[in-house]
Amino acid sequence: MLCQICGKNPATVHFTEIHDNKMSEIHVCEKCAEEKGLHASVKKQKFDIADLLAGMVDGMTTTEEERVGHVQCPRCGLPYSGFKETGRLGCAECYTAFQFQLRPLLRRIHGDTRHKGKRPTGDGEGVSRSRQIQRMHDELQRAVEREEFERAATLRDEIRRLEAEGRSERTAAEKQP
Amino acid sequence: MTPANGTPPPGTFDELVSRPARWLSGDGPHAALVLSTRIRLARNLRNVPFSHRARDEQLQGVMLNVTGAAERSKVFDHALLLRMSELSPLERQVLVERHLVSHELGDGARPRGIVVAPDEKVSLMINEEDHLRLQAMAPGFQLAEAWAVADAADDELDQSLDFAFSEEIGYLTACPTNAGTGLRASVLIHLPALVLLDEIQKVLKSVMQVGLNVRGPYGEHSEFMGNQFQISNQTTLGRSERDSIESLERVARQIIETEERARERMLRDARVQVEDKVWRAYGTLRYCRSIPVKEVINLCSAVRLGVALGMPGLCPLHVVNELQVLTQPAHLQRSYGGELTPAERNVYRARLVREQLAAAEHESGTAV
Numbered sequence: 259m260l261c262q263i264c265g266k267n268p269a270t271v272h273f274t275e276i277h278d279n280k281m282s283e284i285h286v287c288e289k290c291a292e293e294k295g296l297h298a299s300v301k302k303q304k305f306d307i308a309d310l311l312a313g314m315v316d317g318m319t320t321t322e323e324e325r326v327g328h329v330q331c332p333r334c335g336l337p338y339s340g341f342k343e344t345g346r347l348g349c350a351e352c353y354t355a356f357q358f359q360l361r362p363l364l365r366r367i368h369g370d371t372r373h374k375g376k377r378p379t380g381d382g383e384g385v386s387r388s389r390q391i392q393r394m395h396d397e398l399q400r401a402v403e404r405e406e407f408e409r410a411a412t413l414r415d416e417i418r419r420l421e422a423e424g425r426s427e428r429t430a431a432e433k434q435p
Numbered sequence: 436m437t438p439a440n441g442t443p444p445p446g447t448f449d450e451l452v453s454r455p456a457r458w459l460s461g462d463g464p465h466a467a468l469v470l471s472t473r474i475r476l477a478r479n480l481r482n483v484p485f486s487h488r489a490r491d492e493q494l495q496g497v498m499l500n501v502t503g504a505a506e507r508s509k510v511f512d513h514a515l516l517l518r519m520s521e522l523s524p525l526e527r528q529v530l531v532e533r534h535l536v537s538h539e540l541g542d543g544a545r546p547r548g549i550v551v552a553p554d555e556k557v558s559l560m561i562n563e564e565d566h567l568r569l570q571a572m573a574p575g576f577q578l579a580e581a582w583a584v585a586d587a588a589d590d591e592l593d594q595s596l597d598f599a600f601s602e603e604i605g606y607l608t609a610c611p612t613n614a615g616t617g618l619r620a621s622v623l624i625h626l627p628a629l630v631l632l633d634e635i636q637k638v639l640k641s642v643m644q645v646g647l648n649v650r651g652p653y654g655e656h657s658e659f660m661g662n663q664f665q666i667s668n669q670t671t672l673g674r675s676e677r678d679s680i681e682s683l684e685r686v687a688r689q690i691i692e693t694e695e696r697a698r699e700r701m702l703r704d705a706r707v708q709v710e711d712k713v714w715r716a717y718g719t720l721r722y723c724r725s726i727p728v729k730e731v732i733n734l735c736s737a738v739r740l741g742v743a744l745g746m747p748g749l750c751p752l753h754v755v756n757e758l759q760v761l762t763q764p765a766h767l768q769r770s771y772g773g774e775l776t777p778a779e780r781n782v783y784r785a786r787l788v789r790e791q792l793a794a795a796e797h798e799s800g801t802a803v
Contacts, residue, residue: 334484346564349484350599350607353614360611364604367612369646370673373605375616376586378593397583 261287331355391420444513444553448526451515452769456533456572457555459760461752463575467743468691470623470663470756472577473534474585474680477608477617478567478592479599485609486545486562494546494562500596501561505550508591510584511559515551519543528765534572539563557588564609565617567592576691578620578684582676605672615672620680622687623652627662627740628697638693642666647686661732661759666690698744713741717749720758721792725781731762731788750795758791 261269267287329338336348338356347353353360364371394417401410445451458471479485480500483493498518505511519527519536520543527543530536540547540563550559560568569592571585599607605615613619629635639649652663666687668679701709716737720726739755760766762784768775771783 334488336488344487346487346609347485347607347611348488350479350481350601353601353604353607364611364614364672368615368670368672370670372603372673373601373615374673374678375605375618375675376589377602377605378598378600379590396579400579 261285261290263287263290329356329359391417391424394420445515445551447515448517448522451517451551451555452529452533455753455757456535456760458534458572458574459753459756460574461756463573463577465691466575466752468625468694469576469687470574470625471534472573472575472581473619473621473623474571474578474581475619475621476567476569476585476589476606477565477613477619478569478589478596478606479608480566481597481599483566486564486566487609489562491546497566498546498548498561501559501567501592502548502550504592504595505559507595508588510557510588510591511550511552513553515553517549517551519545519547519549525765525768529769532760532763532765536560537563537568552588556584565613567596576622576687578622578680578687582620582680586676613671615670616674616676616679618671618676618679619667620676620683621665621667622683623663623665624687624690624694625661625663625736625739625743626690626694627736628701629694630662632697632701634693634697638690639664642686642690645682645686646670647683660729661736663736698740702744709744710741710746713737713744713746713749717741717792720788723785723788725778726785726788727781728762728764728784731784732759735759750792751799754791754795758788761791762788 261267262284263286267289269285269287330336331348331352332355333351334348336352338359341347341352341356347356361371394413398410398413398417401407401413445454458473463469463472480497483489483497486494486497489497502516505514505516517530519540522530522543524543527536527541530549531538531541535551535558536549537560540549540560545562547560547562549561552558556573557569557571560570569585569588571581571588573581573584601607606617608614608617626635626638629638642649646669648667648669650665650667651659652661652665666683668683671679716734720731720734720738735755735758738749739752742749742752742755761770764780767780767784767787770787775783
């Protein structure tokens with residue numbers, strides 16, 4: 259396969275790129291990869307997200323673009339234009355500060371804007387115990403499927419122990435005035 | 436947890452790297468096709484700017500907080516902490532080649548480090564692009580198991596760390612491509628038959644169409660080498676961890692089956708040619724006098740195929756896996772005990788490969 263940039267040398271460097279939320283492959287030779295800053299060891303890869311951002315700004319008029327670029331995170335001081343350049347946000351607060359710009363971007367990257375998945379437990383032992391029990395139930399099921407019965411028995415006993423521990427703690431808490 | 440092989444947990448960098456990485460052991464389900472499984476979770480501390488915007492003293496604070504949380508956890512009890520600033524560039528590169536450290540963390544200029552659990556099942560990169568990159572590695576095809584390890588470690592750290600999280604977007608990460616679950620689940624699959632039969636493009640295209648990502652064996656934007664492909668989830672928002680992992684698992688299973696069918700077909704139609712290719716590769720590795728790393732990886736691919744097909748007289752799978760890491764430049768120079776020019780490296784590499792294969796032959800009593 260020949261390099262897609264110079265069309266002369268054989269393509270030895272291969273990339274996967276996101277553009278318009280679609281994956282595409284780029285095949286280039288070492289020389290062109292270095293010249294274009296595509297080489298992994300030469301330069302950090304930011305062009306995928308930068309491409310996405312560039313695509314988003316394309317539809318904006320200059321004044322809109324300026325206005326959006328000047329929005330700044332009140333906590334870390336990063337302007338939206340800074341994010342556009344690097345593809346990296348400055349702090350957790352940036353997600354709130356730039357929420358109107360980020361929402362369509364997140365939709366384009368992920369096809370969704372709402373988190374579905376685990377969340378920090380943050381509220382102590384009870385929650386983490388029930389999650390531990392849940393996880394051990396999953397593991398128990400897998401052990402049974404694989405006919406690892408000794409391991410399954412150990413897991414079953416451990417689940418019972420944890421459940422009993424939870425029950426006795428709850429009873430103790432209820433008895434307290 | 437005690438290490439599976441009964442050896443004491445590594446207490447120093449030297450002890451850690453003197454033994455082969457656990458994910459190269461060649462054990463685990465489908466180990467003949469799937470080299471390794473990896474689960475990565477990205478996390479940040481709520482009150483500190485993301486690593487690239489934080490001052491060094493803030494990153495020092497992150498190091499203290501995270502290592503403190505790790506010390507209090509069961510998973511990282513007796514874990515090994517390595518500060519990048521205290522390692523030489525060569526030592527850092529050894530960790531990169533061992534897949535314990537990313538290229539970015541390997542830079543080593545700022546307060547960065549890794550914490551490696553005694554059994555090497557799980558490790559933490561501190562102050563990479565995100566404050567915390569938790570990764571669980573396993574040999575073979577073990578997505579559910581690796582996820583269970585990562586999930587449990589994350590829960591334990593969560594007990595003492597305040598992670599940046601929003602109800603709407605989930606875990607907040609420096610790059611919005613990781614926001615949500617912060618999960619990157621991946622399997623490193625060896626697909627020589629699909630490559631040889633010229634069916635790989637079709638397979639990879641369909642993998643990408645279902646929203647998964649394909650990369651080379653050395654991570655983001657790395658070159659495809661040795662017929663190895665790293666397949667991972669692409670999106671992190673709007674799907675639970677379990678959903679993402681299950682869909683990766685389904686697709687990986689299909690790829691495994693397609694490769695197995697291709698291997699059967701190849702053996703049926705061209706057994707002699709396949710055996711010839713495998714043994715020529717073995718012969719080159721066994722007797723070469725100067726060899727670049729890329730050639731080692733490509734020849735190892737053929738030998739790996741032969742081992743997977745059960746051809747008698749070749750070395751065990753773990754030897755092929757380990758060669759791939761031991762022959763990388765940093766490992767090679769460390770083993771030599773000094774710097775080598777690329778030409779000298781090729782010569783020393785050839786010697787190392789010959790010795791490894793000779794030792795494996797000696798051990799199994801096979802003569803070629």
